[in-house]
Amino acid sequence: MKRILSVALLIAGAALLAGCPKKHNVIEPPNAGSQVSGSTQGEGASTSSSALAGDAGTQGGSGMGADAPFARKVIYFDFDKSEIKPEFAAVVAAHARNLTSHTNLHMKLEGNTDERGTREYNIGLGERRAQAVRRALMLQGVTESQLNTVSFGAERPAVEGDNEAAWAQNRRVELVYGP
């Protein structure tokens, strides 16, 4: 029994499917657009944007120390939690005061999680954390239109590493002043 099946494969077509597309190199500078520069640096002094620095003076000089609540722009969370811990109440309050007294200011709340769990569910957790901070700010009088949230889930860690020390640094909401 002789069965010869001669198949001329659509090799070229398949190779095309595999894709030689024009490269879509979306080259956005890391801090594209009008974002406050250095937002991923957390508490780093360089995160003081021009907008913030300009308004900060009215908050009084004592607020400018590196450890002062107003200078802190990251709120950390416990594992799988989105409640704002008491030690961050002063940070929220300081920024709420700044935003209520300068209603031209806007803030983006960037929610993040540690790497554990599924990626898309972590987007949900990061959003929940950002919303918790948003609600806390609004309870202290910040206008809804001043605030925006975004969740990066586990996609933008502040620190690399698969240990609790790194995870604790990554479960956070970053407060980013912007236009």
Added chain:
Amino acid sequence: MNRRISCLAAIGFMLFCSRTWAELVVEITKGQADAIPIAIVPFSSPEAAAASFDVAKLVSDDLARSGRFRTTDRKDMIEQPHTGAAISFDDWRRLNNDYMVVGQIQPLGQDRYNITFELYNVLNRQRLLGYQISANKPGLRLASHQVADMVFEKILGIRGAFATRIAYISVLGSLPHKDYRLIVADADGENPHVVMQSNEPLMSPAWSPDGQNLAYVSFENRLPSVYVQFLKTGERRRVSAQAGVNQAPAWSPDGKKLALTLSTRDGNLDIYVLDLGTQALTRITDDPGIDTEPQWSKDGQSLYFTSDRAGGPQIYRVGTQSGDKPRRLTFQGSYNARPRLSPDESQLAFVTQEDGGYRIATMDLRGRGDVQVLTKGHFDVSPSYAPNGAEIIYASRDRGRGVLALVSADGRVQERLVSSEGELQEPAWAPF
């Protein structure tokens, strides 16, 4: 009986891409004890140097990688026949081969080659397959995977998936300057191409049912949007950029809609269906919990998804007709998420938490809902079925690095795909 089917297809234009990515190396970490012994004899090549392509090695690697075959080492081959007539079956039987493949590769000129191969049952000397495949030089790799597919199907009765592709995300660089790439490669990790590159996160690649488009999430401009990219041309369009979350795209079986996750103003994540033609949005779930990671049933009538409406994340199913009440499917353990349906819908693969680690599990959908945890890692996530349902590819961690790994759907065979650089995430196996 002489059956000769000759299909000639125009070998059209080829686009040449530079190799843009470090190749993946496969390591079998757990084999199958009763793997079938098979010998893939090196193919003769009158002008071997002309092709400089080792068809037999690729076929052998594919079959070995499936874990279902044990391939005979070349140095153990006492002879290297290229046709059935030249096989001394008794010798091959003494070497404990149940099956063997012999073949030839012949240049046809103008960069075209003919691959002829035959599959024999060594025990009863029966010829099981005899095929001829023609390809141009860049197509020899795919043609070899086709040979492996045919051998695999003939012996096991399961369609082979070696000639398919995968997509995945690769992350290069270190904080704060990371480079995210969406890569499409052959199923064995070879032939990788960057289809999208960004310095903000890329997530959740999803193949359209026809394998021609990828949907994914991109955070360019530091906001999430869902894009659909046509692979042939690289053209892409932004299909969802609502305020808030735009995540987790999943194609409907007819390729006309995307299920996705959007959020309301107060950040409540729910599942919606977007009609790609009309842009019409239909809300599917409405619950204060996180509802995300949707996946369609084959008939397009229901969606499987993750929800933490009962506390921790669990898997639910809901009809796509409005007003259907979601039904919970997972009850074992406190964390079950990201469901993926097997192609025959007999089982569901998902991520479960066990002993503090995240692992790939399956649930039997036809019987009593038995759950089997297939992997033993701590960071095993993002399962995706091969289109033949035989294997699941997933993202894992090896010595602190993100790698892709494979496990057979019954858990008996495990492998790792090791890349020389980058963190690999979110593999998605393309359809046939």
